[in-house]
Amino acid sequence: MTILVQHGHGKSDKIDEALSAGTVQGVIFAPRNEKPENLAACLQSLANAHQCELLIDPQYYVSAFAPANTRYLTEYPYFHGGLSASDFTLRRIRTIVAEAIGFQINTGATSIISPTVLFDSFTDRWFQIALNLADYSLEYHASLNSGTPLLLSFVLAEEALSAEEEVGRFLDTVTQDGWGMQGFYLVVSRHEGTYNQDCESARLANLLYAVHVLGDVNALRVVLGYTDFLGIPLRAVGASAFACGWSQGLRQFVRKNFLQRPPGGQPPRDRYSSGPLLNSIYLQELQDVFEVGRLDDVLSGVDLDEVITSAESPQAASWNLAVAQQHHWQTLHALDSAFTGRARQRVIRVMGLIRAAQGLYALLEREGVTFERFTGKDHLANWSRALSEFARRVGYATS
Amino acid sequence: MADLPSLTPDQVAVLVPQASDIEHIGSGGQKLVFRGTISGTFYALKFSKLAATPVDELDDFATSDIAIRAKREVETMRECTSHHVVKLGPLGLSFGSAGGQQLVFFSEEFILGSDLKTHLRRDGKFAAQEVAKLGIQIGSAIKALWEFGKVHRDIKPANIMRRDSNGDYVLLDAGFAFDVDGESISVGPVGTPAYFSPEQFEFTNRRTVLDFRSDMFSLGVTMYFLATATHPFWSPGDTTQSLYSKITGFNPLAPSSIVDGFPEPLDEVIMRLLGKSPHLRFRTCDQLITALQGV
Secondary structure, eight states, X not given: OOEEEEOOSOOTTHHHHHHHHTSOOEEEEOGGGSOHHHHXXXXXXXXXXXXXXXXXXXOGGGGGOTTBOOGGXXXXXXXXXXXXXXXXXXXXXXXXXXXXHHHHHTXXXXXXXXXXXXXXXXXXXXXXXXXXXXXXXXXXXXXXXXXXXXXXXXXXXXXXXXXXXHHHHHHHHHTSTTOOOSEEEEEEEOSOOXXXXXXXXXXXXXXXXXXXXXXXXXXXXXXXXXXXXXXXXXXXXXXXXXXXXXXXXXXXXXXGGGBOOOSOOOOOOOEEEETTTTEEEEHHHHHHHHHTTOHHHHOOOSGGGHHHHTSSSGGGSXXXXXHHHHHHHHHHHHHHHTOOSOHHHHHHHHHHHHHHHHHHHHHHHHTTOOOOGGGSSHHHXXXXXXHHHHHHHHTOOOO | OOOOOOOOHHHHHHHOTTXXXXXXXXXXXXXXXXXXXXXXXXXXXXXXXXESSOOSOHHHHHTSHHHHHHHHHHHHHHHOOOTTBOOBOSSOSEEEEETTEEEEEEEXXXXXXXXXXXXXXXXXXXXXHHHHHHHHXXXXXXXXXXXXXXXXXXXXXXXXXXXXXTOOEEEOOGGGOEETTSOOOOSSOOSOGGGOOHHHHTTTOTTSOOSHHHHHHHHHHHHHXXXXXXXXXXXXXXXXXXXXXXXXXXXXXXXXXXXXXXXXXXXXXXXXXXXXXXXXXXXXXXXXXXXXXTO
């Protein structure tokens, strides 16, 4: 169960298709995007048709967003919007936890996800609320004697990851004896609103370290939500699974996506997800790569590449959003499947992938291919620095 | 740190009239230790000095740090049923005076054997399998203490005895045990700095997590020292400050780099116990014990 679909708006038959193809192994449902009766029916249908992981993110963090775009969340009995920090009294937290966990218990979910709130720093008031929610979730879940395991959920702004010492204290706390969860469902709220694969290296190093400590050292299950290509280095250091959705807003968690906004906006441009480049590039850029005779170097080597290779050129191919979505999961699955062995070997492998991608970008640029800012190679340098820092901290020799 | 009391076997006989055949056998920390027979069985009789000058009211010295520590040690021994934690004897927490000294004393199981500091000095480094056995048994002692919310805080070779009868290991001296739910009695760091965990140095930081994983670190230092006859951090001339720098920032060589043929799985366990943060060690004592059973 390594790649999960991050569910959102407009699921149509995408999930079924990806599960049937074996490129994903489960789903994390978003109640915000599904009516309660539809969610129940969908869970039941998937449970009947597939051996897969079925999770529901209760999305309680939306309750404290303002002005929140709650969509269907208010139709769920456990959800109460428009809450401020002072509303999260211990008494209220007990009710929130009981309702959010109680809602999931009989839905067919394979694990329970605890309700949480988003915090910007490990020293702010919201973090304490998140800890209280986690603490009572453990207590309440234990009282149920349920056979469905609990994943403790934390949603943190990526800025919180800048504080190495605070991350360490957080890890000391959540790995204490008596915290009887199966694992964690972690979501990092990204600062950058534009879809891209980059992440500031010090923050990423701390995230890699946290995931490694929880997943690899402490043998807890770690599921990363709203994670795109970054799921590959995270899997290398110890994540059990990561979730990636079909749209850009479901591949990265950005707070503004949960706020009320004026309607409109441009439809996304066609993209191709390249395993060798560890990035999702524009179809026009793939066309440029084709024109310099380097198409094979950039292709992911997955089944849906045939849509490109069977056409005269990438731009002449019948490539569309639906194909690109399934292809994206295929690409991530192919990258993920290459990881075996212990963490040290996996980290060496992913560092090799990054070096190869940097070399390929350099080659393509020398041959005249120009990439835009967010489809270029910048993220790779940050990933590489973050992995080197991570390796230094855990004592891995990687060269 | 209080002085050791000055006592003769005759004075002990007056303080503990039910004991006979009293003999001075040594001292440790703040305690003077005698062996005596009570109802036909040997027990260790341990005495600490409470105050330099006599105090009229028992209540005054019964609430001093030393008295509270002794009380905690007695309670820990009484509560903890682990075979690897020393047991309380028939004489519980007692107060008295002799030679102008106010004393607190109690009896505990007399263990026929030697402490591991003596073993190491006498016989040299321990075999890897013996180090693993020690880890399992003291790991179970740490677990038993933690079941009462207690952190020993002073695990070191001098506080571990090896029974002559069966070679089993027993943890002594819970006088510094920290009770996570109890009142704080220590104004400074307690224990032996060369065996401190990094978090023991941060005693003033209320956000520092101090739990049984601190004892795991001290156990790791002990296992390393016994396995290699080389302390992972301490060297002659070290001060508390230099030890702090080493314990929090220096990564020692793995035991296998010092001892030829040292088993890799045991190497990994010891190095994991020496993790600089609690989250890098074992999350439960059972995980530690399982890892050592596989060595």
